[in-house]
Amino acid sequence: MKYFNFLVLYNSEKMDRRSTEALMNAIVETGYWRKDGKGAAVQLMFPAIYKLSCRMNVRFFPYDQQNCSFIISSWTHDSATINYHYERPTVNLLNFAQNDEWTVISFNFERIEQQFKCCKNPWTMLYAHLVYFFKLFELFFSLFLVIQRKPLYYIVNLVLPTSIITVVAVTGFFTPSSSSSERDEKLYLGINTLMTMMLMLLMV
Known part of the structure; x- marks a missing residue:
């Protein structure tokens, strides 16, 4: 058969x-x-x-x-x-x-x-x-x-880092200037935030 x-x-x-x-x-x-x-x-x-x-x-x-x-x-x-x-x-x-x-x-x-x-x-x-x-x-x-x-990978590698970067970027707008009216802290914080965002985009 x-x-x-x-x-x-x-x-x-x-x-x-x-x-x-x-x-x-x-x-x-x-x-x-x-x-x-x-x-x-x-x-x-x-x-x-x-x-x-x-x-x-x-x-x-x-x-x-x-x-x-x-x-x-x-x-x-x-x-x-x-x-x-x-x-x-x-x-x-x-x-x-x-x-x-x-x-x-x-x-x-x-x-x-x-x-x-x-x-x-x-x-x-x-x-x-x-x-x-x-x-x-x-x-x-x-x-x-x-x-x-399963969201764990995306939470660890995407959600948490982008949330931290967002908080740091918003904090940079409210960072006070130094006594000599220089804004070095804001500049350094903004540059570091941009570099971190670039690295995150390369990872994703």
Whole structure:
């Protein structure tokens, strides 16, 4: 028996399977989900690297929280021939490798049926967070991925230094002149502030 993978990530940046998926492994259980014993349950187990773009909202940077969407379904088969189901509503993150910049808040599935004008039967699709996909009638699976940025790096390297520089710059305007009406302190303070700002811009 040979099984071909019809699963497609609809919003992938690359539609080349050879560069994203490898070592296809399918576990087939016949007579699984129909009372008459016809049909089969197929579990797809294979390593893959997917690239997709997410709409970013950086209004509250570096304390922002982002939502990313994965749209998974068959490109050519409706729910009458292939019907997708998830085993559990949340993605298993036990072996998830932590990221230095982002924290995963939630990662959930959603199964959606949509009717398309081209087709008689609905399509099974898996969705992932905040995806509005208007076609005719397919069954989609949604993966709702919510991530939050870790702000510590930006607080230490950007927020705190710029706050200190701002306080020093404002203080320079109120620094009193010396008894001889010289303003050397203000001049030195202003030059040091400008040099510090230049270094900060180079770092960022």
